[in-house]
Amino acid sequence: MAHEHKSNHEEEERYITLINENGDEELFEILLTFDSDEFERSYVLFYPVGESEDGDEEGIVHAYAYIPTEDGGLGELLPVETDEEWEMIEEVFNTFVEEEESE
Known part of the structure; x- marks a missing residue:
């Protein structure tokens, strides 16, 4: 997956478009x-x-680091580089899922 993306500001930054390896x-x-x-x-x-948004076999959740733009947008997406980062992201994701399920 390429790291190029476009944000759609009209949709409150809820969606992003990525360009895959096929363009x-x-x-x-x-x-x-x-x-x-x-x-x-x-x-x-x-x-x-x-x-699916819960990361099961129906859908894959992707994670990237990013450099925020001055207006709070996503800016450039960067790969997650270390196992420690992945463990922290997984912990945040699991907490998020647990909170969503309890609502």
Whole structure:
């Protein structure tokens, strides 16, 4: 998956479009964004539109670090580089899912 994306400001930053390796656009819905003081990075989790948001076999949740733009947008997406970051992201995601299920 390429790291190029476009944001649709009219839709309140709920969706992003990524360009895949074939040059095709794919629409994703943002599940959550958060900042990590420990890693001094911002992160975004999203999944393909039309698929499950709970990360089961029906849909895959993608995670990237990002550099926020001045207006609070996502800016450039960056790969998650360390196992420690992945563990922290997984913990945040699991907490998010538990909170969603309890509502």
